[in-house]
Amino acid sequence: MTTVLKLGGSVITDKGEPETIDRPALASTAAALGRADPGRLVVVHGGGSFGHHHADAHGVSSTASTREAAAVTAIHDAMGRLNAAVVAALQEEGLSAVPVRPLSAAVKSDADPTTSSESGRSLGLATRPVRALLTEGFVPVLHGDVVATPGAGCTVASGDTLVAALADRLAADRVGLCTTVPGVLDADGAVIEEIDGREAVADVLGDATGTDVTGGMAAKVETLLGIDSPASIFGPDALSRFLETGTAGTVVR
Amino acid sequence: MTTVLKLGGSVITDKGEPETIDRPALASTAAALGRADPGRLVVVHGGGSFGHHHADAHGVSSTASTREAAAVTAIHDAMGRLNAAVVAALQEEGLSAVPVRPLSAAVKSDADPTTSSESGRSLGLATRPVRALLTEGFVPVLHGDVVATPGAGCTVASGDTLVAALADRLAADRVGLCTTVPGVLDADGAVIEEIDGREAVADVLGDATGTDVTGGMAAKVETLLGIDSPASIFGPDALSRFLETGTAGTVVR
Numbered sequence: 001m002t003t004v005l006k007l008g009g010s011v012i013t014d015k016g017e018p019e020t021i022d023r024p025a026l027a028s029t030a031a032a033l034g035r036a037d038p039g040r041l042v043v044v045h046g047g048g049s050f051g052h053h054h055a056d057a058h059g060v061s062s063t064a065s066t067r068e069a070a071a072v073t074a075i076h077d078a079m080g081r082l083n084a085a086v087v088a089a090l091q092e093e094g095l096s097a098v099p100v101r102p103l104s105a106a107v108k109s110d111a112d113p114t115t116s117s118e119s120g121r122s123l124g125l126a127t128r129p130v131r132a133l134l135t136e137g138f139v140p141v142l143h144g145d146v147v148a149t150p151g152a153g154c155t156v157a158s159g160d161t162l163v164a165a166l167a168d169r170l171a172a173d174r175v176g177l178c179t180t181v182p183g184v185l186d187a188d189g190a191v192i193e194e195i196d197g198r199e200a201v202a203d204v205l206g207d208a209t210g211t212d213v214t215g216g217m218a219a220k221v222e223t224l225l226g227i228d229s230p231a232s233i234f235g236p237d238a239l240s241r242f243l244e245t246g247t248a249g250t251v252v253r
Numbered sequence: 254m255t256t257v258l259k260l261g262g263s264v265i266t267d268k269g270e271p272e273t274i275d276r277p278a279l280a281s282t283a284a285a286l287g288r289a290d291p292g293r294l295v296v297v298h299g300g301g302s303f304g305h306h307h308a309d310a311h312g313v314s315s316t317a318s319t320r321e322a323a324a325v326t327a328i329h330d331a332m333g334r335l336n337a338a339v340v341a342a343l344q345e346e347g348l349s350a351v352p353v354r355p356l357s358a359a360v361k362s363d364a365d366p367t368t369s370s371e372s373g374r375s376l377g378l379a380t381r382p383v384r385a386l387l388t389e390g391f392v393p394v395l396h397g398d399v400v401a402t403p404g405a406g407c408t409v410a411s412g413d414t415l416v417a418a419l420a421d422r423l424a425a426d427r428v429g430l431c432t433t434v435p436g437v438l439d440a441d442g443a444v445i446e447e448i449d450g451r452e453a454v455a456d457v458l459g460d461a462t463g464t465d466v467t468g469g470m471a472a473k474v475e476t477l478l479g480i481d482s483p484a485s486i487f488g489p490d491a492l493s494r495f496l497e498t499g500t501a502g503t504v505v506r
Contacts, residue, residue, distance in 0.1 A: 069349035069391060073340060076352065080333070087326060096322035099329065104357035107385040126379030132360040132401035138322060148385035 001039035009048025034093025036243035046159040050082040067153035102145035175231035182235035183249030254292035262301025287346025289496035299412040303335040320406035355398035428484035435488035436502030477505040
């Protein structure tokens with residue numbers, strides 16, 4: 001049983017304050033993971049007030065690139081500080097969490113700004129180290145990061161893109177995106193239980209555009225539709241249920 | 254022109270004091286690199302008083318493994334602090350240095366303690382990100398690190414092993430190991446100009462065993478004999494000459 005779990009940057013950080021971890025939220029997330037027996041687990045976290053802050057300051061996004069090494073390290077190092085906090089929180093709950101840094105392991109093949117959404121397939125991610133760490137009983141913890149993008153320098157590979165690439169290449173049994181909302185909401189604010197196919201997205205979400213540098217909910221659903229494993233989008237309160245049952249919130253097939 | 258340059262841990266740190274950078278040595282090394290025009294450059298640094306200290310504390314070496322996530326992160330994070338200092342020093346001298354962390358990108362296939370020396374071929378290193386960073390004008394900076402080792406947990410992949418793997422897979426034109434000594438010394442303390450083949454090593458170095466967790470000079474020469482590119486072992490004073498001419502100190506073919 002292989003689970004790929006994304007912890008949204010907004011879930012574990014205070015997105016209003018630069019480089020501020022939401023300690024109670026991170027601790028309760030880690031505790032939920034510590035209580036579960038998730039088998040092989042890969043965690044991916046977003047940038048929250050760490051990555052986005054620096055990415056904005058340097059004008060870097062999934063489509064806007066940089067060739068400045070100082071910009072790359074500013075973003076990457078900030079993500080490293082958040083990553084270290086996540087790894088430490090998981091270790092405190094008994095999980096054998098270790099960091100895996102996408103800048104060291106990934107290449108993005110496509111930074112074409114006319115491509116509206118990122119897909120996991122645009123990301124060349126070396127999964128052999130992740131597989132080996134899983135086999136040896138570790139919990140690899142990845143994050144959205146700047147990665148080399150041939151012809152463009154470096155661009156952002158979002159946490160969602162990493163989730164899609166990992167889900168595909170590890171043939172994950174379960175994919176979960178823990179976000180600040182309880183799922184994809186319809187016009188009345190109710191959680192949509194299931195989204196099946198692109199037409200459903202268009203019906204429900206219209207042409208919603210992103211609210212942060214790596215895309216909002218529509219882009220999230222679009223990315224999840226590209227992978228084979230069923231994926232759940234849910235809020236922090238439903239994390240334990242997802243770990244127990246494999247689905248929670250909105251299920252995207 | 255692709256150069257793989259190893260900066261010995263003892264060259265850039267004070268090996269007697271835990272986690273102490275030798276700031277003047279690091280600055281002059283970075284300045285020499287800043288003055289040169291080395292083309293495509295990959296830098297690898299050793300552990301010095303960062304990695305070895307924590308590796309010893311946790312009983313981890315290239316052959317002694319760990320399954321403790323806390324041991325892995327203690328060693329890896331210490332190496333990350335040294336790596337960040339090296340990257341910053343190189344950036345200050347105008348080089349587009351960015352970090353590449355082996356734990357994220359490598360798997361060691363063999364932790365067999367009966368194998369006396371590590372070869373670059375025992376290391377599965379994802380070189381696509383390194384290649385892409387080079388093509389985009391960056392200077393990837395790697396380091397000796399703990400890496401997943403199937404069947405054993407994690408073991409140390411030494412800087413020298415990484416140099417050998419990179420030299421092979423990047424078909425490096427020039428390989429340099431900047432150490433605290435001016436080259437491989439003969440019985441009279443004179444620098445041996447050239448070492449060609451294993452017999453020469455046995456003649457000169459006998460069965461010398463390692464003086465640190467990743468091996469001493471004999472293991473270094475042994476590792477360099479396994480790669481196709483000619484490799485130089487030289488002291489810090491000869492770094493500029495190596496960068497200008499491609500050889501310095503002892504040349505291992």
